[in-house]
Amino acid sequence: MKNYLLVVSILAALVYWAMRAQIATPFSIFLKGLSIACLAVLAWQQRHSWQEMLLVVALCFHSVGDVLLDWDRTKLFLPAVGTFMLGHVFYLITFWPNMLALNALPSSKKLLFGAILLYGLAMAAIIIPHLPKNLFAAVALYMCVILMMTLAATSANYRNPWIIVGAILYVISDSLIALDTFVRPLGMSAHLIWPLYYAGQMLIVTGFLNRNAPAIAWSTAR
Numbered sequence: 001m002k003n004y005l006l007v008v009s010i011l012a013a014l015v016y017w018a019m020r021a022q023i024a025t026p027f028s029i030f031l032k033g034l035s036i037a038c039l040a041v042l043a044w045q046q047r048h049s050w051q052e053m054l055l056v057v058a059l060c061f062h063s064v065g066d067v068l069l070d071w072d073r074t075k076l077f078l079p080a081v082g083t084f085m086l087g088h089v090f091y092l093i094t095f096w097p098n099m100l101a102l103n104a105l106p107s108s109k110k111l112l113f114g115a116i117l118l119y120g121l122a123m124a125a126i127i128i129p130h131l132p133k134n135l136f137a138a139v140a141l142y143m144c145v146i147l148m149m150t151l152a153a154t155s156a157n158y159r160n161p162w163i164i165v166g167a168i169l170y171v172i173s174d175s176l177i178a179l180d181t182f183v184r185p186l187g188m189s190a191h192l193i194w195p196l197y198y199a200g201q202m203l204i205v206t207g208f209l210n211r212n213a214p215a216i217a218w219s220t221a222r
Contacts, residue, residue: 005045006206009038013198020194024070032070035198036063039205046209054094055208061087062201078138085142088149091204095149095163098156098211105155113154116168120147123175130182139178146174153204158211166203173197 013035019028040059043052065083068076105113124143131139153167173196180186180193 005038005042006202009035009042009202012038013194017191017194017198020191029067029070033063033067036066036201039201043205043209051094051097052209054090055205058087058090058094059201059205061090078135081138081142085145088142088145091167092145092149092152094208095152095156098158099152100155100157102155109154112164113151116150116154116171117147119171120150123178127178127182132182139182143178146171158207159213160207160210162203162207163211166200166205166207169196169200169203171200173200 012031016028016031016035019025019031036059040056040063043055043059047053047056061083065080065087068080068083073080102110102113120143124140127143128136128140150167150171153163156163158164173193176186176189176193176196180190
């Protein structure tokens with residue numbers, strides 16, 4: 001069943017991506033929501049603790065946010081931002097019990113932690129001056145929350161790196177959205193937003209569900 005759900009999720013994401021050149025239709029919006037909703041069902045079926053339950057809630061918020069953003073990007077932009085932000089809050093709470101103190105992280109993770117933090121600050125410096133006044137507070141708060149989520153994923157003590165990779169891909173996708181929306185149109189580069197976002201979500205989910213499986217170990221050098 002888990003393989004079936006993953007296949008349906010990937011196919012829905014691919015068909016949605018192929019339809020992005022067209023005006024949003026009820027079918028394309030359905031596919032967009034379905035791709036993440038299938039990941040939520042996958043997490044539900046493999047739940048072993050309250051953390052998987054939080055993961056399901058996070059994915060449900062993201063699925064709703066995806067639908068809102070395509071349904072009416074102008075009128076529903078702020079509700080979509082709020083919904084995505086709640087999704088990140090639940091991701092953050094999901095990762096929280098497995099987080100290590102910064103001084104306990106291996107050197108490789110410390111460097112990555114610092115690089116992500118610098119990237120977030122740089123993107124904020126680029127984007128924030130271009131934000132409309134009516135969106136300033138919501139978008140600035142969202143940027144803080146997604147950065148905190150990614151740093152939490154980075155500092156969590158998981159055996160595989162896929163959760164971190166997924167969180168980073170998600171941040172890059174959101175950076176492209178912000179640049180395209182508030183700074184200047186990205187042209188063809190905007191077509192990378194969806195695959196980066198979906199790959200990020202899929203890696204977060206599959207990585208978390210397999211977080212105790214043997215995988216590439218991070219260096220323990222200090």
